[in-house]
Amino acid sequence: MSATFFQDVYEVVKLIPKGRVTSYGAIAHYLGSKLSARMVGWAMNAAHTLKEVPAHRVVNRKGVLTGKHHFDTPTTMQHLLEEEGVTIVDDQIQCFEDVFWDPAQELL
């Protein structure tokens, strides 16, 4: 089914529950630790064009909205997360551990 790495990333990102977030490294590790988190970010680049893929729920390992600049507007990502109940200050997710969603842990 995994025609491409992109497709796999889409599936995982689409599984992220509302109000939760995950990191590029977590997805990369879930797909295979042999892969690099960079590829996940690259996949997100194409994923964010798909409204079905909540790319705004994917942040870096620090909980910082590094990819917000890639959205239609730099405030879109933060706004979407805040709408889901995620508190963000200075592009940094507060209580990151509380909203963190690890696919390898939830999907197991």
Added chain:
DNA sequence: ATGGTGACGTCGG
């Protein structure tokens, strides 16, 4: 087939 790119992550000094 090759080279360059990319929204990260980890290690070392």
Added chain:
DNA sequence: GCCGACGCCACCA
């Protein structure tokens, strides 16, 4: 504790 550099692997031209 903070900052810099490298590595990683798939997609596109």
